[in-house]
Amino acid sequence: MTQEQISAAVEHAHDHQETYLTGFQELLRIPSVSTDPAHRADVQRAAEWIAADLSRIGFKNSRAIPSSGHPVVYGEWLGAGDDKPTVLVYAHYDVQPVDPLDLWDNPPFEPVLKDGRLYARGTIDDKCGVFVNLKAFESIMQTDGRLPVNVKVFFEGEEENGSPNMEPFVIEYKEMLAADLLLISDGGSLPDQPLNITSVRGIIDGEVFVKGPARDLHSGSFGGIVHNPAHKVAEIIAALHDADGRIQIPGFYDDVAAVDAAEQQRMDEQNEQMKAYMKERSGVPAFWGPPEYSFMERATAQPTCDVNGMTSGYQGQGSKTIIPSEASFKVSMRLVANQNPDDIAAKFLRFIDSFHCDTLDIRGTVDSKSWAAQLLTQGPAVEAINRAFEVVWGKRPLMYRQGGSVPIIGMFQRELGIPITTLGYGVGDNGHAPNEYIFLDYFYLGIDTAIHFYYYLAEEKANNRSTI
Amino acid sequence: MTQEQISAAVEHAHDHQETYLTGFQELLRIPSVSTDPAHRADVQRAAEWIAADLSRIGFKNSRAIPSSGHPVVYGEWLGAGDDKPTVLVYAHYDVQPVDPLDLWDNPPFEPVLKDGRLYARGTIDDKCGVFVNLKAFESIMQTDGRLPVNVKVFFEGEEENGSPNMEPFVIEYKEMLAADLLLISDGGSLPDQPLNITSVRGIIDGEVFVKGPARDLHSGSFGGIVHNPAHKVAEIIAALHDADGRIQIPGFYDDVAAVDAAEQQRMDEQNEQMKAYMKERSGVPAFWGPPEYSFMERATAQPTCDVNGMTSGYQGQGSKTIIPSEASFKVSMRLVANQNPDDIAAKFLRFIDSFHCDTLDIRGTVDSKSWAAQLLTQGPAVEAINRAFEVVWGKRPLMYRQGGSVPIIGMFQRELGIPITTLGYGVGDNGHAPNEYIFLDYFYLGIDTAIHFYYYLAEEKANNRSTI
Incomplete structure (x- = not known):
């Protein structure tokens, strides 16, 4: 039964690739730079754009909730039943500043598709995290009329500014945010090698x-x-x-x-592969750092x-x-x-x-x-992610420690006390640099992966009720 | 006889203060920033403006002579006779860059007179050196019909860029530049305390x-x-x-x-006075530098x-x-x-x-x-300067080592081998900073001082033929 539902939703997503891409480009055109006060209204505009899309998809209570800084986009669909887990889905819709502007080949907020890459600020960090989830929900709702699990979304607007106002916000809305699992849709994977993040700095x-x-x-x-x-x-x-x-x-x-x-x-096993990959991405003549630690330990x-x-x-x-x-x-x-x-x-x-x-x-x-944070390394949620990647990408994810930070994770972990895992869709590069891009194929694969994940999570959880 | 000639020229200068100020402002409006290629044409324009003024005053062969960089303004008046010394007068018409532009109270190339100060880039460094000499020559020529000494002017256009093309220029034009004394009209004095520079770094x-x-x-x-x-x-x-x-x-x-x-x-004597003066100008809480040297030695x-x-x-x-x-x-x-x-x-x-x-x-x-350079510390030229200041300012100059550099001095000293002294007119501040200004009173006093100097030089030299 689940497989048919998944196939229908995936087919719907494939049939609507053009519409979805147009929507993504619309969101990318809003210069939601959270660190720059001059872009305050743009951040607000991005939040309202997303809240409206959530409502249209069928989420309840969708809105841009003001914080002391930039708004949080919240929405919920809780019709899956009490026996189904509730997933709190996190992504952030704000983006890094764009300078040095003269190093961009195209204006950063005018998306350009070239050689299978979609260039724009925010493509991989992290508007794809927002948008891929939205379109997975939309595809499932359109074909199944309901989601396989209960979902709350929490899309942040100040991640690139260090989330200064999220802790009081989470404390204030603790009850509204209650969930069994926090799914972080930030960060990405390597081409041909999905990642399942087990820690962030x-x-x-x-x-x-x-x-x-x-x-x-x-x-x-x-x-x-x-x-x-x-x-x-x-x-x-x-x-x-x-x-x-x-x-x-x-x-x-x-x-x-x-x-x-x-x-x-795991780090020892990944050392050489990651070294080769990071060497190519960085263009440095040689790596650096305290010699008593391996490459992966330092990273x-x-x-x-x-x-x-x-x-x-x-x-x-x-x-x-x-x-x-x-x-x-x-x-x-x-x-x-x-x-x-x-x-x-x-x-x-x-x-x-x-x-x-x-x-x-x-x-x-x-x-x-x-704070740094420790994420799930096993259980139904991890298994649902690994299966989704295996089916869609043909490869199980690497269980991977991440050098970067998602400031909100440590705070969520301390304030909400719920298990956390990540499902990142961004395969591309230059997240904090000129010419940020996402591979368009992986953008579409991300939607398929998300659809699989939400169905598999319901299934895995049904098989293992003692944990998430 | 000399005193009458001086008085006539000074009176002429006083009667024409308004015209002279207007001319100075016209020169200040030309943004002759030598380090910035975007201002190349402005530097050329400033040179031609000055050459035209020299011709009008009665100088011969006045022109902007091309160098491999910015042009040199040259002109000569050699009618004083073979028994009179020939003075090569140096100043520079190029100026420092203006940034940080937002710290200027007024646009740097629109001169503004306020509280007795004339604000604009180049007022003290060193368009006053160019202009004060021009107006001293003009006042003397208008009243006396001739200058008391032979004069060649050499106004540089790349001092603020380190004079990269002046050495080959001076070598090429060595004969044209031959003189008994090089007078450097760059740098300034303190309010109420004229300076006679004895060395530059x-x-x-x-x-x-x-x-x-x-x-x-x-x-x-x-x-x-x-x-x-x-x-x-x-x-x-x-x-x-x-x-x-x-x-x-x-x-x-x-x-x-x-x-x-x-x-x-001399340094020991000047130490405390200069320390107090520099403390006020710099606004630092305390001075710094190797403790084994005195303040003046370090400076x-x-x-x-x-x-x-x-x-x-x-x-x-x-x-x-x-x-x-x-x-x-x-x-x-x-x-x-x-x-x-x-x-x-x-x-x-x-x-x-x-x-x-x-x-x-x-x-x-x-x-x-x-190179650093050592300047005259005694003789007719130094005495003429000291007398000119004494009469016009009511105070003999401090014999003063200068911390700053006039790159061309060391080169002139090595290439032309002639004695050098300085006569700076710039009393003001912020030579390399926003809100550069000259005290207008001292600008006018500078013209009087220059008039006195050229007459006194002829007189002193007549009394002491063995040196300059």
Whole structure:
């Protein structure tokens, strides 16, 4: 019976590929950049667009619920019955900033299809996570008249900004969000190799400002007597790591948890394959990092600290002989299991304070922080995902630790206390860079995979009622 | 007799203040930014404007002579007779870039007079040097029909770009430029305290580029395995100085000449006065630099190394979690007597090369370089300057070592081999910063001072024929 229902829904999805693609492009055209206050109305517009689509599909209570920051898109379809699990589906509809704009081959919010790739900001991170679920629901509702499980959707609008307002929101709406399983539709897979994410890193974003003279000074008149803020910024950044890349913030590694034997074995098995893949994607001449850890450990099981941007003084053509008035840098740290973001933030700020001097003013800030999280590695939900991929892609997923962060996962885990798994649809590249794209074939496969997953989850859960 | 001639010329200048100011504003409106290729035609236009004014005043052979870079404005008036000295008058008509533009209270090329200050890019550095001399010549020619000494003018158009094409130009035109004295009209004085510059520092401008991944990478996926080019730039900058500000480029101080006893004594005498003055101008909480040298030694007799600008990654609002593809910085070094710019440039580039690693591509460049120079400290020319200031300002100048550079001075000294002194008219501030201004009163006093100087020079030289 299930197989027929799946086939009908998949057939419906295939018949409507053109309509679905048009809808996806419409959503991609809304520049929902959450970090930039200038795009505030665009973020709101994206939220309302999605809420309207949910209503049309048949979800109840669909709306853009205001938070203290950007709105959450919520909607629910709870007609599957009490014996069926309730899945809370998470994705985010906000996107990264687009600069450097001049490195884009096409305007980032005008989707362009070329060589089987759909280019636009948000294609893989993470409007596909929103849209693929919507179209799976639509295809099932159109053919089956109902969903195989109860579904609540929670589409966030400030993931790329570190989700500063989601914790109070989740606390306020805890009852509304109650569910048996949280499905995270963010992140993606490799071409021909689906991934089932078993952990994500946490993240802390910070900034450091060094203020010197009241304004830029002539480097001839003041060179030798005025402390240059760019030099101090360099001194601080240089002190963040030792020569092998070990982070030097005192106590930074204190609480890093060891990974268990099964995870360690999986990382060892994946080491060479991932190295080859990441080498091609990054274009670096050689990899880097503390030599006592394997490639996969450094990429996923060890914390990091990276400067994301750095600025001071004159940056135009030619020279300008000044001592800059100020210098600053942005930094992000990726945390692993058991590192408390509040504790690491305090250690970071103490480290910055340790550079205090009477010739410059130094100030560190922490703008957002989130915990790392541990996800399901077995049970009905994992099995439903693995089967869906196996049937649709012809390959079972790699059980994979992820280096990136989905800040909300750690928070959901701590606030809602429900099991979590991920089902990411984005196969493409340049998620945080110019020329972001998704492979169109994988976009369509994503819808098929989601359809399979929701039916299989009902089935697996029926066979194993003691867990999810 | 001389006093009457001076008085007539000064009176003429006073009667024409309004016309002269209008002319100055016209010159200030031409955005002759020499470092920016986009302003190439503006630099040419400024040169032609000045050459036309020289012709109108009565100079011969006035023209904008092309160089391999920006043109030199040349003109001569040689009717004073063979028994009179010939003065080669130097100033530069190009200006610094204007950014950060948003820190200007008024558009930089629309002069605004406010509270006795004339604001515009180039007011003190160094269009006043050009214009004050022009108007002194004009006032004398209009009242006396002739100049008291022979004069050649050499107004440069690429000083703010490090004068890359002036050396071959001076070699080519050596005969045309022959003179008994080179008068540098660049730099200025303090309010109520004229300065007579006895030395200038040399300068080297360089840039360092560090290239990492082929494009910006996601700091989650690639953090811990890809070497961050911003970290390497910070490492290099941090290594330029020790904790007390001593430059760590190997061999950097090898050839630094000790200053003579008279200069040392003058510096000691000026130390506290200059410290108070520079503190107010810079707005820094405390001064900085190697403690074994006095304030004046650090500011004028010791070499420096300053980062002028630094850039990498995301610099907009909010955060962007990337590992930047590249990072770079601009640096300038101020050299003192006996340091060979070629030698220091080679040492700098070797130092940059020493940071070579297999995870990043590092490249250093040197864009321009010039020698420090020693100027006249006594004799007829110095006496003429000191008398002119004493009469016009009511105060004899401080004999003063200058921390800044006039790249062409060292080159002139080496190529033409003639004695050099300076007569700067710019009393104001923000020469390399937003809201550059000159005090209008001092602009007019500058014309009076120049008139006095040219007459006094003829007189002093007549009394002392053995030197200049």
